[in-house]
Amino acid sequence: MRLCVVVLVAGFALLSMVANAAGLSVISGQDVAVPTSVPPANIVGVDRLKLDDHFELFEDPSAQLTFEQVSSEAFASNFRPLNGESSNFGFSNSAWWVRLSLVNPDDHPRKVVVRQDYPLIDWLDAWYTGKDGQLRHIETGDNRAFHTRPVDHRLFLLPVELPANSERTLYIRLQSQGAMNIGLFVHDPVDIMNMALREYLSLGIYYGGFIVLLLYNLFMYLTVRERAFAYYLVYLASYGLYMSIHNGISFQFLAPDVPLLLNKGLLVLLGVSLFGGTLFSRTILNTSEITPKGDAIAYFLQIGALVATVVSPFVNYHLMIIPLSVLTVAICVHMLVLGVLALARGTGTARYYMIAFSALLFSVYLYMAKTFGLLPHNFFTQNAFQIGSLIEMVLLSLAVASRLNELKTESFTDALTQLYNRRYFNDQMTIEFTRAAQNSQDLSLVVIDIDRFKHFNDSHGHARGDSALKAVAGILKSTVRKPNTVCRYGGEEFVVILPETSTADSIAVAERIRCAIEKETGPSFALTASLGVASLQDGQFESAEALFVAADHALYHAKASGRNRVIGYHQEQARPMADQRMVGTV
Template sequence: MPLDQHLRYFEDPSGSRTIAELRDDPFQGRWQSQSEEAFNQGYSQSAWWLTLRLENPMSQPVESLLELGYAVLDQVDVYVYSGPELVRHYAMGDLQPFSERPVIHRFFVIPLQWAPGETLDIYYRIKTSTSVQAPPTLWQRDLFEERENQANIAQGLYYGAMLVIAVYNLLIFLVLWDRSYLYYVAFVLSVPLFMASISGQAYHYLWPQAVVWNDHSIPFFLALAFATSALFTRRFLRVRQWSVWLYYGLGAVAVAGFGCLLLSFVAPYVTTIHLLVPLGLFACLFEMAVGIASWVKRVPTARYYVIAWLSFLAGGTMLALNKLNILPANFITEYGIQLGSVLEAVLLSFAMAQRITEERRLCFAAQDEALSATIRLKQELEDRVRQRTRELEQLNSKLQDLTNTDQLTGLRNRRFMDEVMLREWSRCRRYQHDFALAMIDVDFFKRFNDEFGYPAGDACLQQVAERLGGCVRWPSDQLARYGREEFCLVLPETDASGALVVAERIREAVAAQPIITEHGEFSVTVSVGVCVGRPAKQPVSAALKSADMALYQSKNSGRNRVTLFHLKDLDNVCTLSVKRPPRD
């Protein structure tokens, strides 16, 4: 049964009043009645005295438990009077060893026994650096134990759920090495440890002998929660990508949180708490604003973050306002943050899972884009290579043409003709096909050149070359300038009659029209020597020598004529002594 409405209280600013003084009649009028729903004086340096009267109207003895349901009071002295007699005195508080409590419990519980019709006066003296809250409740032992079993099950589920979530995200961190998971694990662990510290469960189950650490644990875990939540927020929402100012603002909150964490070891509890309470209010509102801003910026996981933190920050805000004595102490303000923190942790775990899914999707998309870009670049590179290859082939072809072309006449040169002559000679010898070779020389060219000069000689050669080219009609026939005024014509697959026809056509074409120069028009003739037949074992140089000797035979016979030698007579021809005329 709650006894808040039955309380009377007295403030002792100096903390020097004794129980004997307060029980004297002159002080009775200075007691104030409790009118609020719960006794909550906020943070105070005074000592506070509480008293209530319990009567046993029954005809049998009564055994009950009187609970003071706030676990972090530093000093709690309980005096039990039956009439004028002091029946019991209990010295409790979280600055006392846990094992010295009359009832081993996270709250301050004392056993009461009184006879039928007996009246007990209970006096509490409370001196604490924490918030002065003292909700007294009178319990029957069986109901108390039932309540405790239910509370332990609920608290076990809460701490178990938070531990599972923390371990799960820690394993993800060990796989991905993403610091946002590490910050989240630190936050998820710091919140239940803070709740366990403020509810007395940590002192009961985790460190019952660590009196000094227990006094520092509440601001330590609260500061750690503020710092890690800020670090988690700015990394989880990728704040730096869309707002540098908010990114550094969250960093400032984290620095302040770690500063309070260090301060909790050296400064008094009340000093650190007075810094942490406004920091917590600001951090709650600021991180909520960052979440909403990220939602507006269309950050993929922002909606989960906002919904999750709305539940948790609502509980945290109510707890902070409760400690500032703005909100009354009740079940919602004291324990709503636990429900909110579980819901927040579950929703954020979903958000983290969605983040992994989104990052995998982006990774696959990036891989596809990279693959497409690689294929595209490869195709572009291949196209460029093909284009450059074509350009190089064209340049090589042009260079080859320049190398194999006579610059004056535009015909092929001697280098090209030697290659063609050898190739066609070898082919005709392999397949025993006819082969014809004609050597053509301009008659009296030296005299013409000496008389009219080199420009006129060049014009003469150009016009002769043009007329020779007009006489070559088959693609396989090859014509080249072989010397100064000499030309060479290879006629594959051509017998003696065909070679004579071509040779006569050439001779007539040159002689038919005069050569036009800047000095006037002049008649020019050519002499032609032809070698025909099917190659045997002779080298191509023998055919060239035979055609050359046939050419000089034409020169010796009066010029402007055609002379033909057969390959079958090549051995005889090679032994003939043909007198070469002087150079024309």
């Protein structure tokens, strides 16, 4: 609601064109119109007009010339039109002067707004003749307090009123330590108000998405304590704040009276976002295992981002922004390479990561090409970072969710055999037992123990024993089909959950498993296994644990009867009072 109020207030301010007196000074004099080589911009019947064909430029490398000098008739010939060239000049120490004429051929006075649509201009001065015939001087820019702007808006808006049948010439001086992008438009007051409403609504949605993602990832980190979520929080928070300075929102709402803090913060936050993004990428892609050399390069780039973050507040913006821009491109390229390597390893997270960072990388290149003057300054190139980051945010959230699923899978997976582990078995067995009891369905359980495995380990070593366990796990995977579930219970013991399977069918499955283990491990390991089977048909079992104890009791009898066999639990047998696995002789 606060954003809506701000938008409406800004809209009415634009519509009424009430200039902020703190940002204006009045100089006695007449209109400074001089002959120009481009036609004046006709404001009648136009809602919005791009002014590239209507203004001329002069570059002042010394940045020392005054308005009186450049507006003199003797100086007029020094201005040059764009002639279709870009008005984006990359990083420049020069001051750039714009000469622009507006004409009102109507019989009624007209109000218009001249917009400079790049918000990161350090010093912007404008001179034009007001309706009272006095020469007005506006001194503003992002290195000056926000209240110096004649209209409260994230961009630089200059309200101009032209009397009937008149022509006015504007001189605008722009100077910045960062990129020099000159994008001038003239608007009807209603059009600029509507544009502001749409912009602030879009920005509200954009930053609302940031806040939702921040809260979501904070909650996930507090829940699972996974480092990737913490690193993503650092990246997301710093990048969101960076973008709020980059598009001018922070100058209006967060710190309107301390522009120096925001200008220094722009580089600091960019460094922090690069640091957090690199750390997040290394963690979520597990690069230390996938590509140790690539991970080492990423580590040094990460350190470079950290150094840039620490140094930025104490170094001139112009000196720092260029190496930081190069570092941004280098990190994005390397993260893309790491994503390709992770994708080649087949990780699910890498798919989302690759698409996300491809979108961001493309937007970074567009914006950097504009920053260095290789592409024109327009809506798409100016907002490429924002558009790309929005796509990236959504896709990285999917990557984080994929990572969470991987972590969940890892927590339920036995590291050696890649079968489900005991934790998963306990949860799944409870679920299947409850379902079978509610629906009056069959449920059987097979408990498998490799015969004399301790002796095998002692004789052949643990490495050989691990290989044998992997071989048995592979046999179980190929022999047991879904919806049946195979788990490693612990040590050399495995279990198979058989939903909707009768006693006779479960014994047949167990016998098939026994034969497969004996046959397929014969040449390499010569293993056999004993199997115990229990089914809900065999008795009134009160819990999943009771069914397991019954199957384990049957396994005990299989071992006691000579091993390498399958024995089913029968209701006529005495109920076991304890888990027979505690008997050391089996």
